[in-house]
Amino acid sequence: MELRAELSLYPLAGDVDTNVLAFIEDLVSTGAVSVVTNAMSTQIRGDSQAVFTAVETALEASYNRSGRQVLVAKFLPGPAPQVNPDGN
Numbered sequence: 001m002e003l004r005a006e007l008s009l010y011p012l013a014g015d016v017d018t019n020v021l022a023f024i025e026d027l028v029s030t031g032a033v034s035v036v037t038n039a040m041s042t043q044i045r046g047d048s049q050a051v052f053t054a055v056e057t058a059l060e061a062s063y064n065r066s067g068r069q070v071l072v073a074k075f076l077p078g079p080a081p082q083v084n085p086d087g088n
Contacts, residue, residue, distance in 0.1 A: 002079050003048040005055065008041045009062065010070040019066045026058035048077070 007027075011019040024042055028035050033046035033054045044051055059071055 001048045001077055002045065003051045004043065004045045004076045004078075005051050006041045006043050006074045006076075007055065008072040010072070011062075011066045012068040012070065014066050019062065019069070022065060023058050023062045026061050027054050030054040030057060051075075 009023050032050035033044045036043045
C-alpha cells in the first residue's frame with residue numbers, strides 16, 4: 001500500500017537547522033522513499049513499510065546525534081490526489 005507522511009522535527013537541544021537537515025538527509029539516504037521539503041515540513045511517499053522504516057531509521061539516528069526532540073507525523077494512505085489548475 002502506498003503511504004504519504006508529513007513530518008516536522010523539533011530538536012530540543014543543539015543547532016536546530018543542522019539537526020533538521022541531517023534528519024532529512026537520513027530520509028533521503030534510504031533511497032526507498034520520495035522526499036519533498038518546504039519551509040514548514042518534509043513530505044515522504046512510498047510503500048508503507050518503506051515509509052515506516054525510513055522514519056524509524058532517520059529518527060533513531062537523529063536521537064543518537066541530538067538527544068531529546070519531538071517529531072510530529074501525519075500519515076495518509078493512498079496516492080496523492082491529482083488537482084487540475086482550475087482547482088477541480
